[in-house]
Amino acid sequence: MNPNPTTTTFMLSSPSEPHQHLELESVREVPDSHAWPALDDHPTVYEPVPVVDLAGPDASVAHLARVCESWGAFQVTGHGIRSDLLERLESETRRLFALPMDQKLKAARPSNGISGYGLARISCFFSKLMWSEGFTISGSPLDHALKLWPDADPSRFCDVMQECSDEMKQVAGRVVRLMLLSMGLTPEEMKRAEEGTRVDQLSAVLQLNSYPPCPDPNRAMGLAAHTDSSLVTLLFQSGTSGLQLLRRQDQHGPARWVTVPPRPGALIVLAGDLLQILTNGRYKSVAHRAVVNRNHHRVSVAYICGPPPHHKLSPVGKAASPAPCLAYRAVSWADYLGLKAELFDKALASIMVAEDSRGDEGICC
Numbered sequence: 001m002n003p004n005p006t007t008t009t010f011m012l013s014s015p016s017e018p019h020q021h022l023e024l025e026s027v028r029e030v031p032d033s034h035a036w037p038a039l040d041d042h043p044t045v046y047e048p049v050p051v052v053d054l055a056g057p058d059a060s061v062a063h064l065a066r067v068c069e070s071w072g073a074f075q076v077t078g079h080g081i082r083s084d085l086l087e088r089l090e091s092e093t094r095r096l097f098a099l100p101m102d103q104k105l106k107a108a109r110p111s112n113g114i115s116g117y118g119l120a121r122i123s124c125f126f127s128k129l130m131w132s133e134g135f136t137i138s139g140s141p142l143d144h145a146l147k148l149w150p151d152a153d154p155s156r157f158c159d160v161m162q163e164c165s166d167e168m169k170q171v172a173g174r175v176v177r178l179m180l181l182s183m184g185l186t187p188e189e190m191k192r193a194e195e196g197t198r199v200d201q202l203s204a205v206l207q208l209n210s211y212p213p214c215p216d217p218n219r220a221m222g223l224a225a226h227t228d229s230s231l232v233t234l235l236f237q238s239g240t241s242g243l244q245l246l247r248r249q250d251q252h253g254p255a256r257w258v259t260v261p262p263r264p265g266a267l268i269v270l271a272g273d274l275l276q277i278l279t280n281g282r283y284k285s286v287a288h289r290a291v292v293n294r295n296h297h298r299v300s301v302a303y304i305c306g307p308p309p310h311h312k313l314s315p316v317g318k319a320a321s322p323a324p325c326l327a328y329r330a331v332s333w334a335d336y337l338g339l340k341a342e343l344f345d346k347a348l349a350s351i352m353v354a355e356d357s358r359g360d361e362g363i364c365c
């Protein structure tokens with residue numbers, strides 16, 4: 001599957017690209033720099049996205065295994081994160097993106113850095129710019145808050161971001177554990193799978209996304225199709241739809257985009273590439289994208305979480321059919337991010353163990 005039909009090898013030349021930091025909200029017409037040629041690459045269909053209630057019987061491992069295998073994503077309720085905290089998360093995210101561009105640029109992400117304000121990192125793989133802005137928080141949000149609001153109390157922003165990260169970590173830890181339990185691993189395999197993936201070990205970045213209203217939504221792309229590099233991503237979306245999952249009913253069936261409708265209080269779980277590696281290809285990462293709309297300013301916040309950056313994750317359990325053996329070599333999140341930055345949607349394939357060399361390496365199961 002190539003979730004990125006418009007991917008090119010074209011790299012945007014430099015940060016001085018003239019339209020890179022457009023104030024999108026004041027643009028009356030989609031400029032050529034932001035006009036995407038092929039948005040209808042697959043049909044968009046309605047299909048109810050599975051819901052897993054962490055506080056109810058839905059959280060059964062058998063149900064979860066089916067959902068992970070056939071969707072790689074679900075809405076999660078009963079997670080215990082208070083709705084007033086999620087409301088504050090949304091309003092602080094909106095407050096950040098409502099700042100004037102020159103203020104946001106004071107907290108710009110350095111060219112080789114992780115944290116700060118800027119275009120989606122995947123932008124360099126596409127010839128067109130996306131109709132969105134992003135802000136990545138890795139570690140403490142304090143330095144960012146001081147740059148964004150030099151004359152105001154930073155705690156208003158920092159407390160919400162910190163509290164949300166802490167709560168989302170707990171939810172992510174529970175979800176990852178349930179996913180591993182749902183694989184029916186041997187006790188030995190389970191022990192190995194839990195190394196680096198227990199709740200107290202998880203590390204994460206918080207990605208704030210903003211999608212201003214767009215005068216011609218059929219020609220613009222909010223965030224192009226991609227998979228996250230995480231074990232799992234927990235996504236909060238505001239009351240406007242925009243997130244779409246690329247779904248295939250079976251391996252050879254046609255792909256289509258399925259919209260994830262906003263569900264008050266729910267978070268969305270997206271399986272990431274590291275989950276695909278850890279589960280030996282059984283639970284595949286889900287390709288997703290964000291589309292834009294004419295009237296509403298949508299925001300979303302992704303808690304992108306994985307093992308400690310330098311922990312080497314290796315596959316557990318039998319490889320998903322048809323591959324009979326170990327499918328991926330062990331890799332750390334830090335190294336995998338390097339591959340992703342270079343190879344984008346070819347990163348997973350680059351760490352696959354070639355079928356004919358599996359036996360020679362003594363790693364055939």
Ligand SMILES: C=C1C[C@]23C[C@@]1(O)CC[C@H]2[C@@]12CCC[C@@](C)(C(=O)O1)[C@H]2[C@@H]3C(=O)O
Pocket residue numbers: 114120121122123136205207226227228229230304337340
């Ligand atoms: C830890 C990370 C995951 C991420 C790259 C990053 O270093 C920080 C931002 C993350 C993000 C968020 C938007 C989508 C995405 C593909 C991107 O371009 O930046 C993800 C990256 C990822 O999951 O690989």
Ligand SMILES: O=C(O)CCC(=O)C(=O)O
Pocket residue numbers: 207209223228235237242243244288289290299300302
């Ligand atoms: O805004 C969305 O719905 C998707 C965001 C996303 O995919 C990401 O931040 O990785």
Ligand SMILES: [Fe+2]
Pocket residue numbers: 226227228233288302
């Ligand atoms: Fe994503």
